[in-house]
Amino acid sequence: LEHCAHRRLLLVLDNCEHVIGAAAELAERLLTHCPGVRILATSREPLGVPGEFLRPLEPLPPGPAHRLFADRAAAARPGFDAGDDPAAVAEICARLDGLPLAIELAAARLRLLTPRQIADRLDDRFRLLTGGARTLLPRQQTLRAVVDWSWDLLDTAERTVLARLSVFAGGCDLDAAEAVCADGATRADIAGTMAALVDKSLVGAEPDPDGMRYRLLETIHEYAAERLAEDPADARATALRHARHYLALTERAEPLLRSAGQLPWIRRFETELDNLRSALHTVIEGEQDAVGTTIAQRMLAALGWFWWLRDYRGEGADWTARILARMPVEPAEGTPEYWPSMRLRMLHVFLLAESTGADRFRTPEHRERAARLKEVFRHGSPETTRFPGMLWPAICFLTGDMEHFHENVDESIANCRRHAGDWETAIPLLMRTHFAIDMTGGLSTVDADLAELDAIAHRVGDRWIRAQVASAAGEAALSRGQYGAARAAYEECLRLAREVGARIEAPFAIARIAETEYCAGNYESAEKLLAEADREADEQGGVYDVNTFSRFLSATLALRRGDLALARTECAAARAASARINVPAQFTAGMDLIETVLDARENGPEAGLARIGGTLAGAVSGHCAERVLAGIAETASLFLADTGRPEESVRILAAASAWRAGQPRSVPEEAALEGLPERTLAALGAAGRARAEAEGRTLTPAEVLSLLGVSGS
Template sequence: PRLNSFVGREPELAALHADLARLRLITLTGPGGSGKTRLAEHAAAAHPEPGWLVELARLDHPAAVPGAVLSALGLRENSLVARETPAPTAAADPATRLVEHCAHRSLLLVLDNCEHVVEAAAELAERLLTHCPGVRVLATSREPLGIPGETVRPVEPLPPDPAHRLFADRGAAARAGFTVDDDPAAVAEICARLDGLPLAIELAAARLRLLTPRQIADRLDDRFRLLTGGARTVLPRQQTLRAVVDWSWDLLDEAERTVLRRLSVFAGGCDLPAAEAVCGDGTGPDVADTLGSLVDKSLVLAEPYERHGMRYRMLETIHEYAAERAAARPADLRATARRHAAHFLAFAEQAEPLIRSAAQLPWIRLVETELDNLRAALHTTTAGEADTESAQRLAFALGWFWWLRNYRGEGAEWTTRILTLTPAQPPEGTPAYWRRMRLQVLDMFLLAESNSAEKFRTPEYRDLAARIKTAFRHGSPETALFPGILWPATSFLTGDVLEFHADLDQSVENCRRHAGAWELGVVLMLRTHVAIDMTGGLPTVDADLAELQEIAQRVGDRWTRAQVASAAGEVALSRGRYAEARTAFEECLRLAREVGAHVEAPFAIARIAEAAYSAGDLDDAERLLAEADEEADQHGGVYDVSAYARLLAALLALQRGDAVRARAECGLARAQSERITVPAQLTAGLDAVDAVITAREQGPAAALALIGPALSAAVEGRCAERVLAGIAEAAARFLADADRPAEAVRALAAATAWRAGLPRSVPESEVVAGLPERTRALLGPERWAREEAAGAALTPAGLVAALTAD
């Protein structure tokens, strides 16, 4: 019996009990410290047949294996070393004596720690099983015995719950009164970073005599120095974590050591082609065979990955050890890291067009799987002896992935870092020049997501935007590649709205001449979204939208299809077709979720909420808005969605008559919008809500002081007529309530003319409900008609002048 408890492994024990009832040779494999011996002992103890433990760890020669088994069975004195003696007679041969003894007996032999004498252990096991039908063998080894009839059962790391229980048990033995509740987060981190290896967990728990769980967790980067001090009575190779792994290392041949060292350059594992490309140098070992040997020896784990074959990884402890060994050979490590970076650059460039195609879903998953390796490649190309061109190419290959899957902040950090390594003034027109210009566009594009407008409205950014536009505006194949196609957005970021619209037209023409369908679709989509929200833009979108729908079906990219559905929804919403808008936004949501565009999903839900609000279904709008909030919270940093959702929440509160909540929601929306560059219509909406709340709190005169500047800002921002009309209708209501009926008629008539026959939403209709009858009764039919005609001729700028005349 052991002197401490056996924790966990209930499923493994049950499986082993079933195995031992029907199988004759079972080998428990796993890395050092995984608990193979304890598991074998407990399984054998519960087995109905007599069990004998044969400890092979102390043997120093394979020829001593049969004698060790004889000794365990009590048939002769212990012999740890095979001595030079005359050839034994058959009767004296230990293996022969074993066969004679076991031939007619039923028993279970536990051959423990076979890895350093694996061939001798395999030979003896095969002989016993062949000649002794009542014998079963349960072996523990870091690699299989490799004989017919063997069943291999890998001993996996402990799952979190039993790992925590083991730490708690050993921790209480090391420090009286210790429980996991002292610091559950630190204990969870320790067990996870130690890969659930029982020996490592026990060594860590022993450190509780000196350190707290958090101190232990914080020191695990130096685990081989930290995790020492195992029991004095166990073998030296089990007293420290380093000794455990050293034992495995010492059993490897040079080819296996070379591949294991080189595998440490991978982050997050690899597949076989990657291992062959990175770990082979054309003169060294056969990587596939050697990798298989390392898997057999439990130093590398092989796990199936979907339909893409096997994926190989090391436990963190083995990885750290291999990285130490690799660092001791710096020249080989540098060469391996360069091969790693080259392999994943090629992979990223292969994946980039495919994640924009109908075949994108498996490729997006592949890029996600290799993300840590791609980060490692970026680190290799930007640190030390930097390879700037490769780093730039990696950024271009990953740029769209960063945007699509919401790694935008991380992507911006990489582009900013790469820009610091990029020559500031490469000769104009050279490949280096275009790489720098495209990188500048990508950097601004990614930074815009998490920075306010003020960041880009500085002299430095205005100058940079001017240089970008000068380079891209003339049109060439270089201007029609992602991310260069986004160059018009630099005008939007720096506040040059008029240039933005003209530049979009130029970019569309450049892409028609030089780009593929996806690139053309992106700039057409951008132009369509802008036109919907722009003064005079709505009548122009139908041709672009029709072309976009054809491109989306041809390209197959779900993100493109989602954006086209969103644009169709916005058009329908602007034209008062709310059921149609809702259907389109629901299609956008379905596609965004399918492709994993997590930032798009809450925005689509919020647009569905707007469609419900516009149709007058306030309960459904509130429910959807809560759903959008919940989804946005899951992904964080979705400031534009949050600002828009808070504006909708303020509008809903106003409809419910809750001015206090409306004011709070409006404040939240402004706080969120200050963190990013927001479109003019969002600011206009917030200004209008402020005025309505002020009217309820302080009366119409106070509201009129706000509504004129609000309409002025919306006109300056070239907001769509629908937005301008909504502000004008609010102004008409305030004017009527302030006993200025003639001006109210003119404002309402102007708004109606700007709508050009398109209907008001249900809430907008409620704003002006009864105004015509009320003002006609005050003015009389003739004057009312004159004021209405005068108002219908007012331009938005004319109404601004009238409202701000005082």
């Protein structure tokens, strides 16, 4: 004090953590009596004296970490070049959390191992990273000694909490830490202990949209997990508390994921995704008892919609299959296990359908399972209206048995109206609306359902439901030739899909916008949008629906340009992609029509005429919408005119116009028929053409098929 009292100087106190009390006392006395003195102290925790300003020393960022590794590696192995395997060097530095001493110890191992071998062995880092310089203090010669040093400075409560924190994957918030680590202590005690661990730099704290989030560096996490494993009973109890906490979170959040306030909860699930996976692993892969099975069933049910919405469908199907494998084939009806089991089986079917090919559901085994699920869920009760129960009519799409779909979906809607809320009712209503728009005679029936869906969407607020309703409205407008309204609706669908993070729906909405541009005659815009949809789908690892539809629309655009080779290639690609999904009949009819037109372009109108009857017959048997039937018939009319049969051409064209019932043709459809009236007028005269038109207006699709030489339809 006498020496420093009148001096201006900086005093450095290095590595204070093991003498923290004495260092704090010294610092406070010096600062109180020596106004010109400033102190720079390094320590695992703050000194805790007045006027202290904390400057956390974070792990090295990637650039400096890589340079440190390269420098120490060159010393250990002369001639070493980090550029030979930069990925391995980056993995080493990242998994060692940018800790300089750990990086130096890893680099020293290059005398024995390659960077890739070191990276592959970091799961056992405490045995691997030894052999520091002999001149270092013993606690700095191995990675384990470094962490042991910090562990030995903790009190019993701090050690217990740090060990239990290792059960978390991806960090946690304070509520979770209190719920999982509080066995034998009050929740308030955990908060104080967490604060001490943060101060000691063993737990990191960083702001999160939902509050502070606490994380362990990977090295500390591995060490703490080893310490927790030393007490197997405590490890099992901690893991079970962790699973129960995240079960409570998922069940609390599940209905909110389908509400106007869904966005924070979706973000929360994404933040906690690794913890959710860890909890599922605990109860599915750990000790197989009734408690774990129940927790697993309930958590899987609560996560089902999140997996569907955010496109974790393959992962969800895998988790669901793993718990189903542990359960009886089918619990007895009336037991507590019955409905949870049946809902999980239904969930598994639909998650699997979205992540694998549709053809697997056409086997006798899957058809039998599907028939059983339909039998269970079609009987109206509140249990059958909970997600995914109300989806049971869609099993028809998986098995290909579409005969009774309309009656089935009506049953599901009626059941949801009796026993469920708006959200549940909207799901089968959407199925019925989309199905009706695509079906013969259906377009005129959808307005009431669309109006009800719009009202439900505004009441519920769920952006996914709102996006689906906008998509249905866009499809109806497109079918009616209202291309501006259709584009606006699809753009609303796209906005909402992106807002809610529905990654599959977004590229499909872009592809549908491209379709509206094509129908309006804006071909360049359609091609740009189609390319955008393809890029976005590729970013998601491929989306079968988008790939199928995009290839089909690309074939259509290529055909319009006269690029027959590309049109055939894209049509073949669309057919190949469609094998992975269940496509509607009108899509199949569209591909058939493209191939028919290609035959006519390459081999003459007779070749097209030879196929067009079969194309129309397929669309008729598939109950395709009138605009689809009309488009095929109009193509047939062109072939007939081109082969010298003007009277039949006029009749079929008049029939097609009548089927449209006032709905306009698209711009490319209108362009394809350009000049046809004048040609038939020249061939038949005004009276002859008028007579043929009058005869044609009353023709049914079956009668047109007869004119085209197709019988038995």
